[in-house]
Amino acid sequence: MNEDQQNSEIEKIANLMVHDGVSPDEQDDVKLEKYKNLIKEDCNLDDESSMKLVYETLLYRKLKNSDSGDILEKGNDFGAGFS
Numbered sequence: 623m624n625e626d627q628q629n630s631e632i633e634k635i636a637n638l639m640v641h642d643g644v645s646p647d648e649q650d651d652v653k654l655e656k657y658k659n660l661i662k663e664d665c666n667l668d669d670e671s672s673m674k675l676v677y678e679t680l681l682y683r684k685l686k687n688s689d690s691g692d693i694l695e696k697g698n699d700f701g702a703g704f705s
Contacts, residue, residue, distance in 0.1 A: 623667070631665055635675070635679045636686075638660070640683075642656075657679070
Protein backbone atom coordinates (compact mmCIF):
# COMPACT_ATOMS: atom_id res chain seq x y z
CA MET A 623 0.00 0.00 0.00
CA ASN A 624 1.42 3.37 -0.95
CA GLU A 625 1.29 6.47 1.23
CA ASP A 626 -1.70 7.99 -0.56
CA GLN A 627 -3.73 4.80 -0.12
CA GLN A 628 -2.74 4.61 3.53
CA ASN A 629 -3.71 8.24 4.15
CA SER A 630 -7.02 7.73 2.38
CA GLU A 631 -7.79 4.66 4.49
CA ILE A 632 -6.87 6.49 7.71
CA GLU A 633 -9.17 9.38 6.79
CA LYS A 634 -11.99 6.97 5.94
CA ILE A 635 -11.65 5.04 9.21
CA ALA A 636 -11.27 8.26 11.24
CA ASN A 637 -14.54 9.58 9.81
CA LEU A 638 -16.26 6.28 10.56
CA MET A 639 -14.95 6.35 14.15
CA VAL A 640 -16.29 9.88 14.61
CA HIS A 641 -19.67 8.82 13.19
CA ASP A 642 -19.73 5.81 15.56
CA GLY A 643 -18.77 7.96 18.56
CA VAL A 644 -15.49 6.16 19.26
CA SER A 645 -13.12 8.17 21.43
CA PRO A 646 -9.66 9.01 20.04
CA ASP A 647 -8.38 7.53 23.32
CA GLU A 648 -10.08 4.15 22.81
CA GLN A 649 -7.79 1.20 23.55
CA ASP A 650 -10.28 -1.67 23.84
CA ASP A 651 -9.36 -4.14 21.10
CA VAL A 652 -12.91 -5.51 21.08
CA LYS A 653 -14.31 -2.06 20.22
CA LEU A 654 -11.59 -1.52 17.62
CA GLU A 655 -12.10 -4.94 15.99
CA LYS A 656 -14.65 -3.52 13.53
CA TYR A 657 -12.11 -1.04 12.14
CA LYS A 658 -9.32 -3.62 12.02
CA ASN A 659 -11.55 -5.90 9.97
CA LEU A 660 -12.56 -3.08 7.60
CA ILE A 661 -8.91 -2.20 7.00
CA LYS A 662 -8.06 -5.87 6.53
CA GLU A 663 -10.75 -6.19 3.89
CA ASP A 664 -10.10 -2.85 2.17
CA CYS A 665 -6.32 -3.10 2.06
CA ASN A 666 -5.69 -6.85 2.10
CA LEU A 667 -3.49 -6.62 5.22
CA ASP A 668 -2.88 -9.12 8.02
CA ASP A 669 -4.27 -8.66 11.55
CA GLU A 670 -1.13 -7.03 12.95
CA SER A 671 -0.72 -4.53 10.11
CA SER A 672 -4.42 -3.70 10.19
CA MET A 673 -4.33 -3.04 13.94
CA LYS A 674 -1.28 -0.80 13.52
CA LEU A 675 -3.28 1.25 11.03
CA VAL A 676 -6.17 1.47 13.52
CA TYR A 677 -3.77 2.89 16.12
CA GLU A 678 -2.32 5.30 13.55
CA THR A 679 -5.88 6.44 12.89
CA LEU A 680 -6.43 7.10 16.60
CA LEU A 681 -3.20 9.10 16.75
CA TYR A 682 -4.21 11.02 13.62
CA ARG A 683 -7.53 11.92 15.28
CA LYS A 684 -5.77 13.09 18.46
CA LEU A 685 -3.36 15.27 16.53
CA LYS A 686 -6.10 16.62 14.27
CA ASN A 687 -8.28 17.56 17.25
CA SER A 688 -5.51 19.14 19.32
CA ASP A 689 -5.29 22.90 19.53
CA SER A 690 -3.10 24.75 17.07
CA GLY A 691 0.01 24.47 19.26
CA ASP A 692 3.42 23.54 17.93
CA ILE A 693 3.20 20.03 16.47
CA LEU A 694 6.71 19.22 17.74
CA GLU A 695 5.64 20.07 21.28
CA LYS A 696 2.46 18.03 20.83
CA GLY A 697 4.56 15.02 19.87
CA ASN A 698 5.75 14.81 23.47
CA ASP A 699 2.13 14.47 24.63
CA PHE A 700 1.85 11.29 22.60
CA GLY A 701 5.21 9.83 23.47
CA ALA A 702 6.72 10.63 20.09
CA GLY A 703 9.75 12.19 21.75
CA PHE A 704 10.43 14.91 19.20
CA SER A 705 13.29 17.17 20.15
